[in-house]
Amino acid sequence: VLDRTKEPGAVGEPLYQDVLTALVESGPRPLPRVIGGRYGLSSKEFTPAMVLSVFDELQKDTPLPHFTVGIVDDISHLSLQTDNQSWSEPQVVSRAVFYGLGADGTVGANKNSVKIIGEETDLFAQGYFVYDSKKSGSRTISHLRFGPDPIYSSYLIEEADFVACHNFGFLERFQMLDIAAPGATFLLNSPYPADEVWRHLPSDVQSQLIDKQLEMWVIDANRIAREAGLGGRINTVLQTCFFGLANIIEPDQAIAAIKASIQKTYGKRGRAIVDRNWAVVDASLDGLERVALPTEVMGGRTMRPVVPPEAAVERVTAAIMAGTGDLLPVSALPVDGTFKTGSAQWEKRTIAAEIPVWDPEICIDCARCALVCPHAAIRIKVVENEEVLNGAPGSFKSKIWEKSEAERLIVQVAPDDCTGCGVCVSICPAKSKEVAKHKAIDMEPITLHLDDERDNFDFFLSLPEYDRTRIRLDSVKGSQLAQPLFEFSGACAGCGETPYLKLMSQLFGDRIVVANATGCSSIYGGNLPTTPWSKDAGGRGPAWSNSLFEDNAEFGLGMRLAFDHHARSARHLLEEMEADIGQLATDVLAADQSNEAGINQQRDRVEELRRQLSHIGTIEAKRLGELAEYLVTTGVWIVGGDGWAYDIGFGGLDHVLASGRNVNILVLDTEVYSNTGGQTSKATPRAATAKFSAGGKTTAKKDLGMIAMGYGGVYVAQIAMGANMTQTIKAFVEAEAHPGPSLIIAYSPCIAHGYDLGEMAAHQKMAAESGYWPLYRFDPGREDKGDHALHLDSRKPRIPFKEFASTEARFAMLARSQPEVAARLFEEAQRDIDDRWHLYEQMVLVERTARFGDLEE
Ligand SMILES: Cc1ncc(C[n+]2csc(CCOP(=O)(O)OP(=O)(O)O)c2C)c(N)n1
Ligand code: SF4
Numbered sequence: 009v010l011d012r013t014k015e016p017g018a019v020g021e022p023l024y025q026d027v028l029t030a031l032v033e034s035g036p037r038p039l040p041r042v043i044g045g046r047y048g049l050s051s052k053e054f055t056p057a058m059v060l061s062v063f064d065e066l067q068k069d070t071p072l073p074h075f076t077v078g079i080v081d082d083i084s085h086l087s088l089q090t091d092n093q094s095w096s097e098p099q100v101v102s103r104a105v106f107y108g109l110g111a112d113g114t115v116g117a118n119k120n121s122v123k124i125i126g127e128e129t130d131l132f133a134q135g136y137f138v139y140d141s142k143k144s145g146s147r148t149i150s151h152l153r154f155g156p157d158p159i160y161s162s163y164l165i166e167e168a169d170f171v172a173c174h175n176f177g178f179l180e181r182f183q184m185l186d187i188a189a190p191g192a193t194f195l196l197n198s199p200y201p202a203d204e205v206w207r208h209l210p211s212d213v214q215s216q217l218i219d220k221q222l223e224m225w226v227i228d229a230n231r232i233a234r235e236a237g238l239g240g241r242i243n244t245v246l247q248t249c250f251f252g253l254a255n256i257i258e259p260d261q262a263i264a265a266i267k268a269s270i271q272k273t274y275g276k277r278g279r280a281i282v283d284r285n286w287a288v289v290d291a292s293l294d295g296l297e298r299v300a301l302p303t304e305v306m307g308g309r310t311m312r313p314v315v316p317p318e319a320a321v322e323r324v325t326a327a328i329m330a331g332t333g334d335l336l337p338v339s340a341l342p343v344d345g346t347f348k349t350g351s352a353q354w355e356k357r358t359i360a361a362e363i364p365v366w367d368p369e370i371c372i373d374c375a376r377c378a379l380v381c382p383h384a385a386i387r388i389k390v391v392e393n394e395e396v397l398n399g400a401p402g403s404f405k406s407k408i409w410e411k412s413e414a415e416r417l418i419v420q421v422a423p424d425d426c427t428g429c430g431v432c433v434s435i436c437p438a439k440s441k442e443v444a445k446h447k448a449i450d451m452e453p454i455t456l457h458l459d460d461e462r463d464n465f466d467f468f469l470s471l472p473e474y475d476r477t478r479i480r481l482d483s484v485k486g487s488q489l490a491q492p493l494f495e496f497s498g499a500c501a502g503c504g505e506t507p508y509l510k511l512m513s514q515l516f517g518d519r520i521v522v523a524n525a526t527g528c529s530s531i532y533g534g535n536l537p538t539t540p541w542s543k544d545a546g547g548r549g550p551a552w553s554n555s556l557f558e559d560n561a562e563f564g565l566g567m568r569l570a571f572d573h574h575a576r577s578a579r580h581l582l583e584e585m586e587a588d589i590g591q592l593a594t595d596v597l598a599a600d601q602s603n604e605a606g607i608n609q610q611r612d613r614v615e616e617l618r619r620q621l622s623h624i625g626t627i628e629a630k631r632l633g634e635l636a637e638y639l640v641t642t643g644v645w646i647v648g649g650d651g652w653a654y655d656i657g658f659g660g661l662d663h664v665l666a667s668g669r670n671v672n673i674l675v676l677d678t679e680v681y682s683n684t685g686g687q688t689s690k691a692t693p694r695a696a697t698a699k700f701s702a703g704g705k706t707t708a709k710k711d712l713g714m715i716a717m718g719y720g721g722v723y724v725a726q727i728a729m730g731a732n733m734t735q736t737i738k739a740f741v742e743a744e745a746h747p748g749p750s751l752i753i754a755y756s757p758c759i760a761h762g763y764d765l766g767e768m769a770a771h772q773k774m775a776a777e778s779g780y781w782p783l784y785r786f787d788p789g790r791e792d793k794g795d796h797a798l799h800l801d802s803r804k805p806r807i808p809f810k811e812f813a814s815t816e817a818r819f820a821m822l823a824r825s826q827p828e829v830a831a832r833l834f835e836e837a838q839r840d841i842d843d844r845w846h847l848y849e850q851m852v853l854v855e856r857t858a859r860f861g862d863l864e865e
């Protein structure tokens with residue numbers, strides 16, 4: 009009996025137990041031999057060879073009563089040995105394997121190819137897909153089979169007649185030709201033409217091409233898609249090439265079928281999109297070139313190691329990253345399930361077709377590019393001493409820092425981590441006076457800069473970090489001189505959520521714990537085996553944990569209560585020992601930790617306290633030594649999306665706001681459930697289309713900020729980084745400083761909004777200027793100083809909602825498909841905006857005398 013589950017501690021898995029019970033109660037006598045095993049957990053492969061090994065086991069005189077199959081369990085020694093040569097797939101089946109980049113459309117195109125073959129020919133077709141749960145930009149592998157008989161192969165292809173690599177950078181990282189059968193066809197999406205590509209291939213790839221005598225073809229799919237106005241959507245180009253090369257259907261018939269499916273998929277989006285895709289189909293076969301294979305390996309690049317040796321994560325993390333994690337024996341896995349932080353830095357994905365290139369002559373040192381970059385892939389550093397730049401690579405650039413002639417500023421891209429989203433370039437305000445369209449950073453093809461910028465980024469990392477105590481962290485420039493402790497996340501290119509988390513990590517990352525609700529932020533935040541949450545040279549960084557969707561606010565509150573409890577115990581012990589320890593104890597107890605300098609001094613004191621305690625042999629001293637770290641302030645940040653905050657986790661969130669405890673809640677408001685594909689939440693505004701609101705949402709967005717302001721003692725801010733960077737930074741700083749609960753609602757553009765996220769800052773600005781997303785800060789602390797709590801950081805709306813809505817597909821689609829409904833909903837949405845603004849204007853004037861009240865201990 010094979011169970012795809014694990015019941016630790018049980019006599020056997022559930023199905024095994026049910027079968028046994030049924031047999032014992034009413035089965036044949038004597039009882040048949042029954043053995044039970046686990047298979048397929050964590051999407052492990054289950055192949056015919058494994059099935060054979062189970063039957064072989066059953067034949068033995070004393071088979072293992074409980075076994076596993078498909079893993080190497082070298083701890084319990086209960087796994088069955090599988091002989092992969094014991095079975096091979098029938099030759100009548102054609103097999104094709106495609107390596108794509110998450111979100112480039114490869115998987116969708118292959119599903120469509122399966123449909124075309126199934127419908128247009130007598131062949132049977134099957135698609136089987138492998139991808140991880142990263143948001144985008146990671147590898148997808150599509151396994152397609154076609155044959156004259158029905159196909160029931162629910163396992164991966166081991167030898168393929170056709171292999172396609174849709175991303176050139178993969179060649180350096182994955183051994184993708186291992187799977188190619190001798191004489192197979194290899195299609196490569198290449199920025200280099202047929203007569204140039206060879207020297208750019210890693211030598212391992214060259215050897216395999218020669219040894220297996222593969223038929224190699226190249227196409228510059230990115231250029232063709234770009235020229236047709238399709239951005240990075242290369243799927244149509246490569247799908248057309250597949251049909252052109254695979255000889256499954258007559259090319260003309262295949263092209264007609266692809267065009268028909270384009271019409272079906274994009275018809276609703278308008279004629280122009282359909283025409284662009286059709287043009288791409290026509291251009292694709294013309295761009296396909298056969299590569300004449302040289303007879304020997306020539307000057308190729310070398311494959312990059314999965315991680316550099318200094319990462320010290322080769323055994324497990326690197327194996328999972330390389331896609332061979334399933335081969336790890338059980339003994340290799342960490343006993344307590346912990347993994348190293350800061351590991352996203354090793355995951356060099358090299359997914360950008362273009363990266364920003366800096367021109368220091370034009371740069372005005374504003375640091376905006378670094379602030380808005382969703383991937384921490386463009387950084388600034390200021391070096392206090394020019395001599396540290398000695399030994400820099402020849403192409404390394406720096407400029408005099410406008411704040412101090414003696415110091416030099418560097419703006420540096422991480423070429424392998426940049427996603428090419430373009431957010432940094434579009435926010436850059438510095439334009440050349442001489443060269444049209446030239447800015448202080450411009451996007452340029454990565455192929456021209458990759459090698460130089462790799463060296464430059466390595467050198468940049470080796471430069472010292474700027475002294476945090478010398479910077480004003482509450483400014484754009486100052487905050488960007490602080491090291492990000494959230495870097496290179498696998499969020500979608502141009503994600504609007506991640507810049508806020510990165511900023512939070514720069515401002516307070518060395519002293520916070522993060523409770524993260526399920527959603528995009530838990531996926532790009534902690535997707536085994538890597539995490540973008542990182543630490544500084546001193547080993548300090550955010551401690552991060554993901555809880556359930558529905559209890560994250562309480563999860564964070566629990567952290568707060570635990571920290572407070574430990575801090576109270578430590579203070580109590582210290583008070584009792586004050587006489588023995590003397591002035592140091594008094595200083596620790598009276599410390600002002602309201603700013604960076606105060607916290608640093610307290611860290612030093614606590615270090616000294618620990619040292620002194622280690623010489624005192626009492627139980628109290630030992631206990632205080634264990635608790636001493638709690639005498640340094642730790643901030644609690646509770647993070648999640650709008651689906652969590654407005655809907656599923658709202659009860660808990662409300663409870664935590666009412667608790668009065670010192671926690672900070674950050675809502676990454678994409679106005680839909682982004683991680684699961686864009687379903688409506690209570691944060692979805694009226695008139696927007698979303699899943700479950702295909703005809704436009706008919707009710708207004710819930711005003712979460714208003715609910716929180718109703719408590720009186722909660723700090724509340726509504727922010728949009730691209731609309732007002734300084735206000736965003738101030739809100740974070742004020743929220744952290746507020747002694748009670750704080751709520752920041754951060755407008756987070758998302759792929760679900762339907763526009764080029766490279767332009768997200770402009771959209772955020774328009775959202776604020778139209779009153780769609782008014783910026784404000786409600787700070788109860790201001791009332792103690794005789795000021796009003798609510799400050800509006802936006803001016804009176806001056807752009808009609810309709811104008812803003814026309815720039816985003818989530819609204820514009822409705823206007824196209826149902827103009828009358830859209831007209832009505834847009835009008836109602838405008839009234840929502842006007843009424844809310846009117847209400848806020850009145851609230852600004854409210855004078856309150858009541859206070860939130862003290863906490864009950
Ligand atoms: C109780 C529960 N219901 C549903 C899910 C599935 N689920 C995981 S993430 C997610 C969407 C999260 O949306 P949101 O909170 O808006 O965050 P975003 O993905 O937009 O960042 C859903 C529905 C779940 N994990 N738990
Ligand atoms: S293009 Fe995008 S990922 Fe690359 S540096 Fe600019 S903002 Fe960051």
Ligand code: SF4
Binds near residue numbers: 143505683759
């Ligand atoms: S919020 Fe949107 S853009 Fe960001 S990772 Fe989630 S789906 Fe992608």
